[in-house]
Amino acid sequence: NAGVTQTPKFQVLKTGQSMTLQCAQDMNHNSMYWYRQDPGMGLRLIYYSASEGTTDKGEVPNGYNVSRLNKREFSLRLESAAPSQTSVYFCASLRGVMTFFGQGTRLTVV
Amino acid sequence: AQKITQTQPGMFVQEKEAVTLDCTYDTSDQSYGLFWYKQPSSGEMIFLIYQGSYDEQNATEGRYSLNFQKARKSANLVISASQLGDSAMYFCAMREGSDYKLSFGAGTTVTVRA
Numbered sequence: 001n002a003g004v005t006q007t008p009k010f011q012v013l014k015t016g017q018s019m020t021l022q023c024a025q026d027m028n029h030n031s032m033y034w035y036r037q038d039p040g041m042g043l044r045l046i047y048y049s050a051s052e053g054t055t056d057k058g059e060v061p062n063g064y065n066v067s068r069l070n071k072r073e074f075s076l077r078l079e080s081a082a083p084s085q086t087s088v089y090f091c092a093s094l095r096g097v098m099t100f101f102g103q104g105t106r107l108t109v110v
Numbered sequence: 111a112q113k114i115t116q117t118q119p120g121m122f123v124q125e126k127e128a129v130t131l132d133c134t135y136d137t138s139d140q141s142y143g144l145f146w147y148k149q150p151s152s153g154e155m156i157f158l159i160y161q162g163s164y165d166e167q168n169a170t171e172g173r174y175s176l177n178f179q180k181a182r183k184s185a186n187l188v189i190s191a192s193q194l195g196d197s198a199m200y201f202c203a204m205r206e207g208s209d210y211k212l213s214f215g216a217g218t219t220v221t222v223r224a
């Protein structure tokens with residue numbers, strides 16, 4: 001999906017390190033989301049932003065923070081990474097019924 | 111509480127046959143939307159079909175149709191004339207009311223056999 005760009009695609013962190021996952025969309029969507037997907041499981045909502053300037057917690061927000069920098073960008077920050085945060089992270093944007101996802105970030109915390 | 115339930119972890123279907131994937135949901139809102147997505151083994155997420163709670167007709171998109179039974183709170187996906195390329199994981203999701211929270215079920219893996 002060229003419309004939602006996530007960086008990086010892969011990352012290995014040591015326990016306790018911090019990092020920010022970047023997400024940007026060029027479709028002028030109001031709503032943006034961060035999910036994590038563990039092996040063989042569904043997507044669990046971490047945080048979402050219904051519109052620029054607002055953010056809300058999802059199902060699994062502990063250990064994460066987000067920033068909706070502007071309408072295009074929604075970043076996810078891990079302040080002190082833990083092995084339990086090893087997962088694939090997806091960013092998504094939504095307008096009406098159309099949903100677009102980034103290609104995912106495979107994060108490993110050792 | 112689980113908002114979206116997909117009870118079938120995995121299914122096998124013969125090529126050219128139809129398959130129904132179950133999805134039940136839980137909400138007290140009158141206005142909500144139901145989505146289905148496909149995730150092939152490559153990992154990307156692909157939007158398939160949408161049904162609004164006020165839509166009177168079942169949604170269809172090509173070989174995909176959504177069997178919406180509001181009273182039973184179910185939104186089953188039907189894939190007709192299955193193809194090998196339909197082998198993937200399928201997720202049901204719901205957006206409730208005016209809240210833009212989009213929550214997913216656990217998914218169903220579909221394997222199409224030649």
